[in-house]
Amino acid sequence: MSRREGSSAIVIGAGMAGLVTARVLSDHVDRVRILERDHLPEDAIPRSGVPQGRRAHVLLTAGQRVLDGWFPGLADELRAGGAVAFDTDGLVWHQGGASWTASDLGVCALSMSRPLLETTVRRRLLRQRPNVSVADDTAVDGLVLEDGRVVGVQVDGVQHRADLVVACSGRHTRFLDLLAERGFPAPEVSAIGIDLACGTRVVPRQPDDLTRAVAVEVDDPAQGRRMGRMVPAEGNRWIITLGSFHDDAPPIELAAYEDFARCLASPLIADVLARTEVLTPVLTYRMPTSRRRHVERLDRTPAGFLVLGDAICSLNPVHAQGMSSAVLQAQALGRAIARHGLTSPQLARAFYRQAAKVVDAPWRLAAAADFAHPCTSGPESVGTGLVNRYLDMVLRACRTSIPVARQTLRVQNLLARPASLMTPVMVLRVLLAARRFSVAANPAGHEVGNPVG
């Protein structure tokens, strides 16, 4: 990879998007500086700039594969640190009226606390890429513009110059607003009102908590708007997240929290809660909207500046696609730089087009699922009802057809595009399998989909 001599880049934010962006830039730029406003702890503990960091973070297969290419052996290092890998054998998925698990279908999620992932990736980045540095306790408060080009950032009144500035400052980034104040167009924003409220507890994980599985997902719209997820994390812990959409927040009082879990369509999470004697508090989190900034539609952007990660698209976290989406966006940035060069005025437009392609699939999938709730508000694409009815059939078909289940999981793990579920062969499989499912009185004993406890 050719680096331009003397070139430099600044990345704003040391979250997951910032770290992977710095990794990609280090191939093309002599010096990469990450500026992070938080104090970055050495140990894997939560920090205030990433409030979602106390909630379960599952790394999907697509993100894992790319990360493992950039940081060889990373997955093993995470596992050595206590992360738990699980394939479809290890997941109890309660969906559509029954619990099911499937034989290994070739996708594998990695579950851990977000701080473990972030600190491990940060350490590897700094160890492996000597041209990358991180300055913490450093809040960027402005961009430096000269002749319509961003040439650096401002920190406490001091200018730091760079050939390229990439803002990975998360969902609430202000940098596009600052540019709008300086006369650049602001991107259109799509916001989907999901009114998600989550309550998370971290409890000890006992060896006999589940018989054959290591993770539980209960997401059954037919049973109401409540969902639950129990995933393993380092230190032999469960991270349990109960959630709901639209005004039905999980309570913070422990007994009421357990009652809420008991109302889910599967008792597995409530059973674990009932057995735990450790009284950890319920941590709450609310996300009123999923939000996408359509940077790809901007007709004018300053050269030398990009946004990436949640700053472009902050997805409904229920689908666990945010970090993998950031990784795939960073990969697209590498391709765009290789093609157009670091300082090209074409870079932003080329990258934003590629980033939009990355973001489109998870955004549309999540939006379709969100609009299954009648209270969800926002721009609903034409045909969403039809798509939802089909996806519902796909989910049922997963239980009786291994090819459908495999492809569905590939799509959910961002390894394949949603359109791959709509080829004529797949539609036929889905129709036949969904029919087999509805004919059977009891879903137990199907090809895949044996209820487990």
Ligand SMILES: Cc1cc2nc3c(=O)[nH]c(=O)nc-3n(C[C@H](O)[C@H](O)[C@H](O)COP(=O)(O)OP(=O)(O)OC[C@H]3O[C@@H](n4cnc5c(N)ncnc54)[C@H](O)[C@@H]3O)c2cc1C
């Ligand atoms: C409840 C919840 C659960 C989630 N679960 C999952 C999951 O299971 N799997 C998954 O893949 N994704 C999950 N996500 C999404 C995931 O957290 C994000 O998509 C991912 O962290 C990418 O974010 P980012 O790096 O763009 O932003 P962030 O993680 O928000 O990081 C932004 C960084 O920028 C820094 N910053 C901001 N402003 C400045 C400034 N002016 N100067 C310097 N630094 C600044 C912040 O301090 C922070 O460190 C979840 C999200 C939520 C809300």
